[in-house]
Each structure stands twice: as C-alpha cells, then as structure tokens.
Amino acid sequence: MNDFSDVVGRGLNEQDLRTVLLQVGRERYHNRHPYHRRMVEGAMSKTELQAWALNRYCYQAAIPRKDAIILSHAEDPAFRAAWRKRIEDHDGEDGRSGGIARWLHLATSLGLESEEVKSQRLALPATRFAVQAYVNFCASHTLLEAVASSLTELFSPDVIAERVPAMLARYDFVRADTLAYFDRRPDQAARDSDFALGYVLRYADTPERQQKVVDALVFKCDVLWAMLDALDYAYGHDGVIPPGCFRPETNG
C-alpha cells in the first residue's frame, strides 16, 4: 500500500502524473471496500441497500453546491461553461429531472419515503461529516486541488458497470427502473473526468502542485471510503446503528 505522500520527487511528466493518479484510484477507490463488495455479491439485506441509498443521497444533494463553489473560484468563462454542465446534470432543467431526482427515485424504489430521504435527518452523522468535508475542501483549497478531487469520476464508470448488472441479477426487488440513475452517469462521468484530468495534467506543472493534486485525490477517496465504513459499521453484520439514525422496520 502506497501512502502517496511523497510520490513526485523532482517532478513528473504528464504521463507519469496520470499513472500516479490512476494508481491512487486502483488502491483507494471505494470499489475495494467490503460494503461495495457485499453489494455486488448479492449478500446484502434490503435494509443495507436502503441505508446506502438514504446516506448516499446526502452526497448527491451536496454535489451541485460543491460544483458551484468550484465555479465561483474559476476565472475562465470556458472553464465555467464546461464545469456548469455538472450542475445541470444533477439538478436537471427544472430542479426535478436531474441526477438528484433520479437518486431519490432509486431510494423510493427501494421502499424509502421521499421526504424522509430529502430531509437527510436519518442519515449517519459520519455521512454528513464526510460530505461536508468534501464541500469545505473545495471551498478552502485551490481551484486546481478542487478539480483534482473530482477525479474519482475516472473510476466511476467501472464501478457502475460492475454494480448495475450485479444488483439486477442478485436482488429480486431491484428493477432496471430502480437504477435509472446510473444510465447516464458513465457518459457524464467520462466527459467530466476527461475534462478534469486534462486540466489537472496541464496546470499541475510544479512538483508542489503535483503533490497537491495527488493529495486531493487521496482525500476524496478517503471521503467515499469513510462513507462506506460508517454504513458497514451501522448496518452490516451485528451493526450498531448510532442514536437517531435510520432504523429498518423489517429486515428485508
């Protein structure tokens, strides 16, 4: 296991920096987490999937605010025009037809109440802390680091390609319609991460900046990983649900 805290030396060329960033994902992206593994192996209770959907909603709901912070730090209209698409994708034309609405549909398809999910009040505190850490990171770091922290999207098409067919095959209460959120995400994520990676490789042009973009991606992997830690601790085998959080009425 690399800790990636000192990988740049006297500086990397673009290709080597790209290789390091991909290596961060290979070692630290949350597709390696036990909670994800159990999800795709078909070993989860409906409660565990509900808890995942309910908590992950907090992340989805924060993403456009995070992207608005990035917009607010960007001087270049062309950059902003490209990055703005992310907000459009999540919020949709009218605020009710984008990615967040589709995630809400996923949650309600699993049997959760819409208002309960949207209120976020039954989410795990650790979820809220991790999501807020991500928003704060983008507010308190350079534009380059905020862009680099989005590069987990490089790895998301693969995880979606694994998750969707596995869930359809292994959980009889999951239908194609349940997972409609994921239909558009691979293309959107590929477009967005191509842009972000190009930006990072172009502007991370000193050893110090290169280390900072690697650190930013490690940080973001930590955010996603910590969210699954908390889910597994609360809802996994012999889980301990923190006070005040989502409790299943029945274990489906």
Next chain:
Amino acid sequence: MNDFSDVVGRGLNEQDLRTVLLQVGRERYHNRHPYHRRMVEGAMSKTELQAWALNRYCYQAAIPRKDAIILSHAEDPAFRAAWRKRIEDHDGEDGRSGGIARWLHLATSLGLESEEVKSQRLALPATRFAVQAYVNFCASHTLLEAVASSLTELFSPDVIAERVPAMLARYDFVRADTLAYFDRRPDQAARDSDFALGYVLRYADTPERQQKVVDALVFKCDVLWAMLDALDYAYGHDGVIPPGCFRPETNG
C-alpha cells in the same frame, strides 16, 4: 430513544431545559458506545487503545482552535476571560505543559511515536471529518449554539471516573502516570460546564433558541459517537483499517 428534534413546545423554564439537556447526554453521550464499554471492561487489545489515543489526539489538538473561534465571537470581556481558561488548560503556560501535551504523553506511554501522533497523518479520515465538523459548527453557528455544543463536558467527569480506575485495574501496561491527563480534567470540566450551562440557561430564552441549544448538544454527541464508530469499525473485532491509517506492528 428520543430524537430531540421537537422537545421545546411553547418554551421551557430553566429547570426543564436543564432536564432535557441532561437527557440528551443520558441517551447519546459516548459512554454508551460499544467501544467505550469494551475499553472499561478490559476487553481491548493494546492496539485498540493505541488507535483510540492516536485518533483522540486530533480532537484534543483542535479544541483550543475551536475555543478561539468562540472567543472571537464573544463581545463580553468577562465571558472571554472565563472561556479563555479553556485554551490555557489545553495549551499550558508555554504550549508544552497543558492538556494536549498530557494527551501526547498518554499516547507515547502506550507505545506510540510522538511525531507520528502529532502529525495526525495516520488518524482515520472519519476522525478528521468529525473533528473538523465540530470546529466548523462553532464557526458557522451562533455563540449560544457553540457554547451549548460544549455541554458534553457535563457528562465527562462521570466517564472519567469510570474509565480511569477500570483501565488501571484491567490493563497491565497502563500505569497511573499514563493517565495523568485525566487528573485535572474532572475539575476543569465541572468548572467549564457549570459556566456554559449557566450561560445557555440564561440566554436560551425563546423556544427557537431552546431548540437550537438542544440540537447543538445532539450534534456534539454525534461527533463523539462517530469517532468511536470509526475506531470500532477499523480496530474492533475483524476490523477493516482504511487505506493509509495506523496499523499495529504487533497485536498487543
């Protein structure tokens, strides 16, 4: 289990508000957490105690910064003079003789390297997110809410009174000197929480403010609870240590 989100009605008198705040602690303070229970039952490995000390250091180290934020929001010199004692307690006369230094001594007495602990780089991401959430809470909420969030200290003398003799009796590698941090804390916490409770009872003088101080204490209990969730998940039975975090060389 109360969720405390609607406990104020048309307003409480001081005595009833005090009762509600104490009830929050009875239901949600981290002395009820399985990690704490195992600690005082003598059922922990040395690794688990080390991980607790290493992660809790991040919390200790942030407290004077949190208190400085509170000072910066206070208009009243008398309030500031009282609250300033907290910073003095944690930092000491010279920055090397206060509560943080004593916590570091606790960690090194358990076999950790001082620099490793101080760097915080092996702490769990969830610890960092929770601690930062607490600091941010005090920065982004009213002075009254920030003061109320400190009221977990009402409950800390009891948890110390349980923890110290249990650890001395049940872990042969724990000596009185190891736990010197806790010698002064009960008196300090009683003095500080008396002051904070008096302030809260005096200034939470509308139903809205009363609900906000209850919410603030619930939030703070969530912070402490989430820190133990993360420790238990990573270092408890069959724990899954997140990438890059503290790993024991030997299981003591």
